[in-house]
Amino acid sequence: MADGGPDQRGARARPRSRAVAAPAPSRLATDGFDLARFIPTGRSLVTALLIVVGAGVAWFAARETPVFSVQKIEVLGASAGVSAQVERSLRATEGASLLKFDTDAARLSVLALPTVAGVRFDRAFPHTLEVVVAPERAVAVVRQGADSYLVAESGRVMATVERRDRPALARIWIKRDIRLQEGARAEGDLLAAVTAVAPLVGTGFPGRVSSVAASPESLTLRLRSGLELRLGDPVDVALKLAVAARVIPLLTSDTTYLDVAVPERPVSGTLNSQVEPEGMTSTQP
Known part of the structure; x- marks a missing residue:
C-alpha cells in the first residue's frame, strides 16, 4: 500500500531527542571550603568578650591597688653614697604601682643629681624597682680661693669638698670671677684642663698633678715634684x-x-724659671 511504505514507518519509530539541563557543580563544595566554619558562634563571641573584660579588670586592679606596689628600691652600679642619693630622689614612687611608674619623670629626677651620668629602670615584679646607675667619674679638684669642688670627667661639678680631700686627683686653680656650683658644668679653658687630667686617673702616672694651666693653644701640668709637663x-x-709616663x-x-x-720627640730641660703664658685658666698657688 502506498500509505504504509517503509519510510513512513521508519519515521514513526525514530526516538525523539530531549535536552536535559544538568545542575552546575558547586564551587565551594569542589574546593572543600566551608565558609560557615569561620563564622564565630554567639557562644564564642561571648567568651571572647568575657576574656577581654576580665583582662581589663585585672589590669585596672593591678594598676590601682597595692598588688604590684613599689616596696623596695634597689640601686645597682653606684657607691653607697650615690645609691642613697638616688633612693631619696625616688622616694615619691614608694607605694605606687609598678604599672603606673613614670619612667621619664624618674629619669629626670635621678639625672638631676650631679653624681649621676646615666640611669635605667627595671620593674622586678611584684614589689621591687631596680635602678641601674652610671655614676659620674671624678677626675679633678678645682680650687678657687678657700673653696674646692670635685669635678667629673664630663666637666660637671659633683660636690664641694675639703681642700685636702681626694689627694690623688689633680688640682686645677681658677680665678675668683669664674662661677661654680654643684650641678654646673665647666666650660672653655677649665673644661680643657679637666679633660687633660682625666686620662691620669687610675693609671699610676709617675707624679701627682698640683696645678693645670690651660689655654686654647697650650696645656701645661705642674707636678708636685716641681716638674713642668708641657703638652x-x-x-x-x-x-x-703616655709618652711622659715613660720618660719621667x-x-x-x-x-x-x-x-x-711632639710626642715622637720629647724634650727635657733645666731652666730655672718659667713664664706662664698670658690668659691661662689656672695658676700655681
Whole structure:
C-alpha cells in the first residue's frame, strides 16, 4: 500500500531527542571550603568578650591597688653614697604601682643629681624597682680661693669638698670671677684642663698633678715634684701623657720641664724659671 511504505514507518519509530539541563557543580563544595566554619558562634563571641573584660579588670586592679606596689628600691652600679642619693630622689614612687611608674619623670629626677651620668629602670615584679646607675667619674679638684669642688670627667661639678680631700686627683686653680656650683658644668679653658687630667686617673702616672694651666693653644701640668709637663695644643693628650709616663722616670733630679708637645720627640730641660703664658685658666698657688 502506498500509505504504509517503509519510510513512513521508519519515521514513526525514530526516538525523539530531549535536552536535559544538568545542575552546575558547586564551587565551594569542589574546593572543600566551608565558609560557615569561620563564622564565630554567639557562644564564642561571648567568651571572647568575657576574656577581654576580665583582662581589663585585672589590669585596672593591678594598676590601682597595692598588688604590684613599689616596696623596695634597689640601686645597682653606684657607691653607697650615690645609691642613697638616688633612693631619696625616688622616694615619691614608694607605694605606687609598678604599672603606673613614670619612667621619664624618674629619669629626670635621678639625672638631676650631679653624681649621676646615666640611669635605667627595671620593674622586678611584684614589689621591687631596680635602678641601674652610671655614676659620674671624678677626675679633678678645682680650687678657687678657700673653696674646692670635685669635678667629673664630663666637666660637671659633683660636690664641694675639703681642700685636702681626694689627694690623688689633680688640682686645677681658677680665678675668683669664674662661677661654680654643684650641678654646673665647666666650660672653655677649665673644661680643657679637666679633660687633660682625666686620662691620669687610675693609671699610676709617675707624679701627682698640683696645678693645670690651660689655654686654647697650650696645656701645661705642674707636678708636685716641681716638674713642668708641657703638652702643647690640646690634641692627642692621652698619647702625650703616655709618652711622659715613660720618660719621667728617666729624668735627672735637676730637670725642671718635660715637653711632649711632639710626642715622637720629647724634650727635657733645666731652666730655672718659667713664664706662664698670658690668659691661662689656672695658676700655681
